[in-house]
Amino acid sequence: MSEVLVIGAGPAGLAAARAASDAGASVVLLDASDALGGQFWRHLPETRPARNEKYLHHGWSTFRALGEALESSPTVTIIRSAQVWAIEVLDGVAVHAMIGEPDGARRERRVFRPDALVLATGAHDRTLPFPGWDLPGVFTGGAAQALAKGERLAVGERVLVAGAGPFLLPVAQSLTRSGSRVIGVLEANRAARLARGWSPRPWQLLGAAGKGLELAGYAAGHVRHRIPYRLGRAVIAAHGTDRVGSVTVAKVDAQWAPVPGTEHTLEVDAVCVSHGFTPRIELAIAAGCELTPNRFVAVDGNQRTTTDGVYAAGEITGIGGVDLALAEGEIAGHFAAASATESVSAPPTAAIRRRRVFTGFAHRIEAAHGIRSGWSGWLTDSTLICRCEEVDFGSMRAAAVATESESFRSLKLGTRAGLGICQGRMCGRTTEELLCALNPNRELSDGAVSDRRPLASPLRIGELAHPSSQNNARKGTP
Amino acid sequence: MVSSAIVIGAGIVGAACARSLAMAGLDVTVIDRSTAASATTARGEGNLLVSDKAPGPELVMALAAAKRWPALVRELADELGDGFPGIEYEPKGGLVVATTEDGAAPLLRFAAAQRSAGVDARELSVAEALNLEPDLNPAITAAVHYPQDAQVHPVNAAEALLASARRHGARVRQNVNLSGPILDANGTLLGIATNEGELHADAIIVAAGPWSGEVARTLGVTLPVLPRRGMVLVTSRMPKRIFHKVYDADYVGAVGSGDAALQTSGVVESTESGNVLIGSSREQLGFDDRLRVDTIAQIAAKAIRLFPFLADQAVIRTYGGFRPFMPDHLPLVSRDHRMPGLWHATGHEGAGIGLAPITGELIAALVAGAAAPCDPEPYSLARSSLEPHLTAVA
Numbered sequence A: 001m002s003e004v005l006v007i008g009a010g011p012a013g014l015a016a017a018r019a020a021s022d023a024g025a026s027v028v029l030l031d032a033s034d035a036l037g038g039q040f041w042r043h044l045p046e047t048r049p050a051r052n053e054k055y056l057h058h059g060w061s062t063f064r065a066l067g068e069a070l071e072s073s074p075t076v077t078i079i080r081s082a083q084v085w086a087i088e089v090l091d092g093v094a095v096h097a098m099i100g101e102p103d104g105a106r107r108e109r110r111v112f113r114p115d116a117l118v119l120a121t122g123a124h125d126r127t128l129p130f131p132g133w134d135l136p137g138v139f140t141g142g143a144a145q146a147l148a149k150g151e152r153l154a155v156g157e158r159v160l161v162a163g164a165g166p167f168l169l170p171v172a173q174s175l176t177r178s179g180s181r182v183i184g185v186l187e188a189n190r191a192a193r194l195a196r197g198w199s200p201r202p203w204q205l206l207g208a209a210g211k212g213l214e215l216a217g218y219a220a221g222h223v224r225h226r227i228p229y230r231l232g233r234a235v236i237a238a239h240g241t242d243r244v245g246s247v248t249v250a251k252v253d254a255q256w257a258p259v260p261g262t263e264h265t266l267e268v269d270a271v272c273v274s275h276g277f278t279p280r281i282e283l284a285i286a287a288g289c290e291l292t293p294n295r296f297v298a299v300d301g302n303q304r305t306t307t308d309g310v311y312a313a314g315e316i317t318g319i320g321g322v323d324l325a326l327a328e329g330e331i332a333g334h335f336a337a338a339s340a341t342e343s344v345s346a347p348p349t350a351a352i353r354r355r356r357v358f359t360g361f362a363h364r365i366e367a368a369h370g371i372r373s374g375w376s377g378w379l380t381d382s383t384l385i386c387r388c389e390e391v392d393f394g395s396m397r398a399a400a401v402a403t404e405s406e407s408f409r410s411l412k413l414g415t416r417a418g419l420g421i422c423q424g425r426m427c428g429r430t431t432e433e434l435l436c437a438l439n440p441n442r443e444l445s446d447g448a449v450s451d452r453r454p455l456a457s458p459l460r461i462g463e464l465a466h467p468s469s470q471n472n473a474r475k476g477t478p
Numbered sequence B: 001m002v003s004s005a006i007v008i009g010a011g012i013v014g015a016a017c018a019r020s021l022a023m024a025g026l027d028v029t030v031i032d033r034s035t036a037a038s039a040t041t042a043r044g045e046g047n048l049l050v051s052d053k054a055p056g057p058e059l060v061m062a063l064a065a066a067k068r069w070p071a072l073v074r075e076l077a078d079e080l081g082d083g084f085p086g087i088e089y090e091p092k093g094g095l096v097v098a099t100t101e102d103g104a105a106p107l108l109r110f111a112a113a114q115r116s117a118g119v120d121a122r123e124l125s126v127a128e129a130l131n132l133e134p135d136l137n138p139a140i141t142a143a144v145h146y147p148q149d150a151q152v153h154p155v156n157a158a159e160a161l162l163a164s165a166r167r168h169g170a171r172v173r174q175n176v177n178l179s180g181p182i183l184d185a186n187g188t189l190l191g192i193a194t195n196e197g198e199l200h201a202d203a204i205i206v207a208a209g210p211w212s213g214e215v216a217r218t219l220g221v222t223l224p225v226l227p228r229r230g231m232v233l234v235t236s237r238m239p240k241r242i243f244h245k246v247y248d249a250d251y252v253g254a255v256g257s258g259d260a261a262l263q264t265s266g267v268v269e270s271t272e273s274g275n276v277l278i279g280s281s282r283e284q285l286g287f288d289d290r291l292r293v294d295t296i297a298q299i300a301a302k303a304i305r306l307f308p309f310l311a312d313q314a315v316i317r318t319y320g321g322f323r324p325f326m327p328d329h330l331p332l333v334s335r336d337h338r339m340p341g342l343w344h345a346t347g348h349e350g351a352g353i354g355l356a357p358i359t360g361e362l363i364a365a366l367v368a369g370a371a372a373p374c375d376p377e378p379y380s381l382a383r384s385s386l387e388p389h390l391t392a393v394a
């Protein structure tokens, strides 16, 4: 039986696995996490389910249905705690995974050589740096969300949520539900831009009905808990000694540059900041897939990438939310199976229709909430940009000015920004944009990008040296 | 009278040439089809090694370079000031060990020959070696300490050489690609055509690293420079536990070999920031840069053989590049006797970082009549060891 390998068990990957299995392929589904669901359906371990899980997660029933169908299918193998660390494209595609708990003594090194591959690796949330963002009590939206959804932990008593994008709303909602008091949500964009994108109130959304409903739910939550939602404002500094105690908030202009004289201080014991998402495209790059000018994975109408036999779905092809991820996943899984089994079946027309609707939604999110360049106006010389390597804005500027370098690679190696343990997952895009703005010609022209990571995750040298077990990964084989 | 020069390639070799030529009073333009210090120079380690070189002309150049680097680092720091990214020159010394019974005698013989050629090569007992490197695998069979081996940050060094060249009047033009030669009726090279127009100079110097063969061909001559791929692993930062450049003596065999098939050996060192760099491999695959997991797995296994504690350390990145390989294993720093006006500064294979300053000074001596840092003959295109390769490629 021909095999489709799916990497990522978020909405896109689950939908892909199911569609591929329905289309007659044998499926292997890998995820680094020990649970299915990805970022969106992050939940408590099965051993301590929450009674109100369905309130905390939109589309919980969709998730349960997908999960159950895959678990019970005899032709689907789900491998959890499977970290894909490299993709090799020599003769055909080889997917290298480490299987087992990340800190376990001996993970197993395995290699898969599927007939077709679906990449559904999702996104990280992105937070722009500001003075004090490295203080305890400052969370990225994603980290706060993970604590609230996965651990049911309250991150603070008086919490401010800030940044840009509709993701701020579910963050505020999960915080409230896990017992934090959210004193406000600050959206950097102003009403005029949001209106051009869709409407001054992001939840008043037409067209994408499901998404509209979901956002309406968030908005209702805001009303119930009386959370003020303010536009054109940003957190420009956090203050405190061992933990954040207050933040400086300011008005920002249409380009997100702070407006002098509008600063004021708010007392908080936690702040959650998120400015959007960065797709996790290192595996796609490793597989040789071409990117779009905005640096998502380029796909055709069948979700096929430019590498033979490799398909992509979900946030790596464009930030569009869970419904788009589900539609794309279904299409990718269907056509990956068709290519693996060399058969033709009726195209998944319903999914293709849904994809069209939600793609429009994704474009409007970007138009309304995408990051603007003026934000660097709130940086000071001592603001850390790369936290792993403790590189501050002042030393980045000094290097850019002294060398006049137009090379991202040279500046990265020279300043060490992005060279640390997270390999620029946190700061990579920000570092690129700042170094580009600091160059006298406003240009970095060496073609290097922070997304290229031939090792998609760290591994122990002993694990790398250990021989791998070759694997065709079909059910029943060891 | 030679008064102007164009350097093709802004890697560390081109940067060093540009600086020396500008300091000799020439009007210098450097072009690079991409950006400076971003190609091979940004994809290796930064060692200045005498330890891996057998007696001969490459060792002569390496010894001159070992002597030159400390003063050069001071000159550049004085010129460029504190804001400039640090060159991180560290005369840490090398420790070469044999890991097999059979490997011991050849290592000690090699060191004895080096000693007679002026290298400081000190035979150590196992206990003495462990004194220098407490975490080293004690199951070694021989060890030699080379105090002259050192390390620099290759990219920062190249940027510093280039910034200094600019201060001496050189122009650096990035994203300018060569498209062909400008020749007179006698075949003398008068300049080059580029995507940004024609450039004229008395001397045109090819310093295009592993692409020097392609560049030479575009200009109308053959040059047997080939890419020889190398991979490196980078660990996460850790408290310093490795104090020298430590490598397995079988590395010397790999360096000197002309074999195109994959060869790996354990080469381990810490950087100033606390990451450990682990090499290395040598393989001829053209410019194929696809990841090969077997290669990095072999490197990992050999590093553990040297330092068993590394087995539990995390590797966070792998990178690599293409060494500019010469079939007779010697750099080329020379006039091209086949085309007046054309010069070469290339073919340094795995030693271009260390040898760059002497290469720059030698080129300036040959082109502009400055004082030569060493006898130029062995690095000439007319040397007999290159003859078969020039005709073979032609």
Ligand SMILES: Cc1cc2nc3c(=O)[nH]c(=O)nc-3n(C[C@H](O)[C@H](O)[C@H](O)COP(=O)(O)OP(=O)(O)OC[C@H]3O[C@@H](n4cnc5c(N)ncnc54)[C@H](O)[C@@H]3O)c2cc1C
Pocket: A007, A008, A009, A010, A011, A012, A013, A030, A031, A032, A033, A037, A038, A039, A040, A041, A082, A083, A084, A085, A120, A121, A122, A123, A124, A125, A141, A142, A143, A145, A167, A170, A171, A277, A280, A283, A313, A314, A315, A316, A320, A321, A322, A325, A456, A457
């Ligand atoms: C932190 C965070 C929180 C979010 N919270 C919300 C929310 O509350 N509400 C909302 O509407 N939207 C939220 N979103 C957006 C939403 O998650 C996405 O729209 C949706 O999850 C996209 O689905 P996906 O399948 O593309 O990716 P994901 O759900 O991100 O799934 C990708 C999966 O791939 C796996 N993976 C990635 N790389 C590898 C690898 N190398 N090896 C093995 N496995 C790998 C990951 O472990 C993950 O499970 C959030 C996004 C993020 C990043």
Ligand SMILES: Cc1cc2nc3c(=O)[nH]c(=O)nc-3n(C[C@H](O)[C@H](O)[C@H](O)COP(=O)(O)OP(=O)(O)OC[C@H]3O[C@@H](n4cnc5c(N)ncnc54)[C@H](O)[C@@H]3O)c2cc1C
Pocket: B008, B009, B010, B011, B012, B013, B014, B015, B031, B032, B033, B034, B035, B036, B037, B038, B039, B040, B041, B042, B043, B044, B045, B046, B047, B048, B049, B176, B177, B178, B207, B208, B209, B210, B211, B215, B229, B230, B231, B232, B279, B280, B320, B321, B322, B323, B324, B346, B347, B348, B349, B350, B351, B352, B353, B354, B355
């Ligand atoms: C894994 C590895 C480890 C290494 N370790 C060491 C070490 O420890 N010590 C050491 O001394 N050396 C080491 N080396 C070797 C060293 O990196 C090289 O010898 C050195 O960088 C060569 O420098 P270069 O300036 O000649 O070439 P490059 O740095 O490659 O510069 C050549 C330049 O020419 C440009 N160019 C190419 N074609 C054209 C064109 N048509 N027009 C215009 N410009 C063009 C390129 O864009 C490039 O910028 C290592 C190499 C590798 C791969």
